Amino acid sequence: MNSSVRIFCGWLSLVGVILLGGCDMPDAPQFRLNMVQMVSDATPTPPAYQEQIANVLDGMFGTPDEPFALPETGLDLRKLQMAAGPAWTDDKGANFGLYRKHCVHCHGVTGDGRGPTALFLNPYPRDYRAGVYKFKSTYNPARPTDEDLHRVLINGIPGTAMPSFSLSPQAELESLAEYVKYLSIRGQMEIALANYAFNDLGEEETVDDKGEPVLDDEGEPVMRLIPLDPASDEEQRTVITELLAEIMDPWNTVNEQIIVPEEGAIPVDNRPAEDVAASVAKGRELFYGIRANCMKCHGPTGLGDGQQDDFDNWNKAHKQFLDSLASSSEEDELTGTRDSVAASLYPIRNAIPRNLRKGIYRGGHRRIDVFWRIYAGIAGTPMPGSGPASPGAQGTLTEEEIWSIVDYVLSLPYETPSRPLEALPTNLELVN
Amino acid sequence: MTHPFRILVATVITITALAQSHAVEWGSIKGKFVLDGAAGEPAAINVNKDAEFCGKHDLKDETIVTGEGNALANVVVFIYAKRGQKLEVHPDYEAAAKTPAKLENKGCRFEPHLLALRTGQPLEVSNSDPGIGHNTNASFVANPGFNEMVTNAAPIVKTLEKPEPVPAPVACNVHPWMKAHVVVREDPYVGISNEKGEFEIKNIPVGQHEFIFWHEGKGNLRDVKLASGKTDRRGRAKLKIEAGKELDLGEIKVTPAALGK
Numbered sequence: 001m002n003s004s005v006r007i008f009c010g011w012l013s014l015v016g017v018i019l020l021g022g023c024d025m026p027d028a029p030q031f032r033l034n035m036v037q038m039v040s041d042a043t044p045t046p047p048a049y050q051e052q053i054a055n056v057l058d059g060m061f062g063t064p065d066e067p068f069a070l071p072e073t074g075l076d077l078r079k080l081q082m083a084a085g086p087a088w089t090d091d092k093g094a095n096f097g098l099y100r101k102h103c104v105h106c107h108g109v110t111g112d113g114r115g116p117t118a119l120f121l122n123p124y125p126r127d128y129r130a131g132v133y134k135f136k137s138t139y140n141p142a143r144p145t146d147e148d149l150h151r152v153l154i155n156g157i158p159g160t161a162m163p164s165f166s167l168s169p170q171a172e173l174e175s176l177a178e179y180v181k182y183l184s185i186r187g188q189m190e191i192a193l194a195n196y197a198f199n200d201l202g203e204e205e206t207v208d209d210k211g212e213p214v215l216d217d218e219g220e221p222v223m224r225l226i227p228l229d230p231a232s233d234e235e236q237r238t239v240i241t242e243l244l245a246e247i248m249d250p251w252n253t254v255n256e257q258i259i260v261p262e263e264g265a266i267p268v269d270n271r272p273a274e275d276v277a278a279s280v281a282k283g284r285e286l287f288y289g290i291r292a293n294c295m296k297c298h299g300p301t302g303l304g305d306g307q308q309d310d311f312d313n314w315n316k317a318h319k320q321f322l323d324s325l326a327s328s329s330e331e332d333e334l335t336g337t338r339d340s341v342a343a344s345l346y347p348i349r350n351a352i353p354r355n356l357r358k359g360i361y362r363g364g365h366r367r368i369d370v371f372w373r374i375y376a377g378i379a380g381t382p383m384p385g386s387g388p389a390s391p392g393a394q395g396t397l398t399e400e401e402i403w404s405i406v407d408y409v410l411s412l413p414y415e416t417p418s419r420p421l422e423a424l425p426t427n428l429e430l431v432n
Numbered sequence: 433m434t435h436p437f438r439i440l441v442a443t444v445i446t447i448t449a450l451a452q453s454h455a456v457e458w459g460s461i462k463g464k465f466v467l468d469g470a471a472g473e474p475a476a477i478n479v480n481k482d483a484e485f486c487g488k489h490d491l492k493d494e495t496i497v498t499g500e501g502n503a504l505a506n507v508v509v510f511i512y513a514k515r516g517q518k519l520e521v522h523p524d525y526e527a528a529a530k531t532p533a534k535l536e537n538k539g540c541r542f543e544p545h546l547l548a549l550r551t552g553q554p555l556e557v558s559n560s561d562p563g564i565g566h567n568t569n570a571s572f573v574a575n576p577g578f579n580e581m582v583t584n585a586a587p588i589v590k591t592l593e594k595p596e597p598v599p600a601p602v603a604c605n606v607h608p609w610m611k612a613h614v615v616v617r618e619d620p621y622v623g624i625s626n627e628k629g630e631f632e633i634k635n636i637p638v639g640q641h642e643f644i645f646w647h648e649g650k651g652n653l654r655d656v657k658l659a660s661g662k663t664d665r666r667g668r669a670k671l672k673i674e675a676g677k678e679l680d681l682g683e684i685k686v687t688p689a690a691l692g693k
């Protein structure tokens with residue numbers, strides 16, 4: 001919608017000329033609840049709590065048209081406002097509603113990766129709500145830095161439907177990255193609230209005016225849900241403030257979690273060809289060896305045809321839910337909801353290890369990008385890290401070894417698999 | 433801060449701690465889980481990686497493990513603690529809190545299948561399968577997860593700072609059939625039923641506690657009949673621990689449906 005229509009409609013409603021019609025305003029988009037979480041075995045959430053969780057989230061984060069951010073989140077509300085709401089351009093050419101203009105068709109209003117095009121894409125668009133991102137410069141469990149999110153917006157993700165937004169002005173990219181963070185933090189809060197409601201609130205016995213338990217016809221105590229209502233319950237307010245602080249801490253301290261390679265181990269530019277060849281040979285040995293064990297998943301020829309039975313965390317969560325549904329014979333108040341949630345899910349996909357012979361690197365093709373992938377693994381996927389898991393920890397491989405694997409991996413698109421003498425693994429007995 | 437003040441504070445804390453540990457009395461709980469019906473034979477694992485080594489271990493699906501007389505193993509019993517609430521811990525548990533809890537990759541499965549540890553206690557993950565590469569991928573609710581290679585050379589050591597509300601899944605992605613759960617609690621009061629279906633938790637501070645009953649199959653075990661009453665819709669039961677006594681829950685029957693069978 002453009003600004004003149006907004007202003008016109010605004011003016012119409014201001015003077016109360018509703019009967020005239022003509023302003024066919026669609027309903028304002030709403031954030032959707034994380035229903036897989038709500039009906040999971042871990043936090044089965046009754047409808048009353050679902051509504052209360054939605055209310056609390058609404059209070060903490062606002063709506064897709066009018067975002068809000070508590071000061072504790074450190075989010076920049078002006079950036080969020082530039083990304084939120086319907087797409088329009090003001091008379092000076094400044095763009096607003098950037099998320100709905102550029103992102104929403106794939107990533108969805110809620111950032112759940114369920115926009116209208118999502119079903120047709122492979123890989124599915126990222127669901128931001130767990131706060132887990134694959135392509136980043138930080139240790140495996142850490143959040144991405146602002147720069148990491150920015151890099152993905154600039155480069156897009158080669159080999160996927162994620163395009164590059166490198167033509168967008170810097171301010172627009174910053175606004176989008178902030179909005180993506182906002183959707184993550186909101187999604188993480190939703191999961192935390194579902195856990196809080198299930199674990200710490202739940203049912204209690206009702207008591208009458210005299211403090212006596214109320215019993216039903218069979219003499220069983222009548223139960224009631226303790227409402228999730230932080231507005232009138234100070235203890236709940238304190239807990240929710242704590243939960244938000246726990247979610248924010250990893251975001252706020254992410255700069256301490258950046259993997260900075262040791263100067264001494266970084267291969268110099270313009271290495272002599274024989275040095276590169278020696279490093280590639282060493283990388284190859286590691287690739288097939290059991291310490292790095294790359295070959296088990298990426299396959300003996302690096303085509304990504306090794307272990308293909310596993311799932312990433314996003315698909316795994318859906319699979320676990322569907323499995324538990326298939327084996328469930330009990331009926332409860334969520335039974336109908338479970339069926340409709342199951343019907344709404346897209347087909348589950350296996351995590352297919354990357355084909356390393358294509359020369360397409362989703363997280364970036366620079367040596368440092370490939371280094372980060374091997375060092376930290378890829379969060380949310382089966383790919384494990386081989387470097388230290390946190391600052392100061394002991395890794396499986398040295399940085400020098402990781403750089404050698406980088407050399408080998410980057411050489412793979414140019415090593416033809418049809419030359420079997422060169423392509424055969426060094427320790428064949430492990431290939432099966 | 434000046435030294436005398438520090439010493440004063442330390443003394444006050446010590447005295448308070450001592451006073452508390454003297455005031456608390458302890459009791460225990462035990463029981464035996466039995467599967468009330470048939471869960472069927474555990475399915476054989478399709479060993480499609482490292483088949484030469486892993487294939488010789490006769491691997492079976494370990495979601496539901498039963499022993500003689502349908503005894504149900506791997507039921508976890510632990511005490512619900514409200515956010516920020518700390519249970520008194522008996523001094524007998526002190527030494528164990530510092531000993532690493534060990535999770536071993538052995539024979540292409542995790543040993544043990546269920547492991548309890550306390551916050552701050554080291555978790556040591558090792559690989560005893562010669563020449564086999566494993567990775568250990570742990571997903572938590574409250575703690576940051578991890579996913580690392582584990583070699584024969586050295587175990588990886590982790591410390592978890594926060595208690596987990598439910599047992600957390602651990603997997604190996606090279607061999608996706610490999611599954612385990614770790615129960616991370618602030619206190620040591622976790623019982624895991626053995627192959628006889630039996631569990632026991634000793635030296636629990638007296639009083640009424642809310643016990644959670646959990647099994648890998650479908651999570652919290654709701655509507656399970658106990659000697660008095662049953663577990664609620666969240667798989668919990670309020671039970672009273674009395675000084676110097678052991679609360680015996682006797683035989684606790686769990687239906688296959690409660691385990692998702």
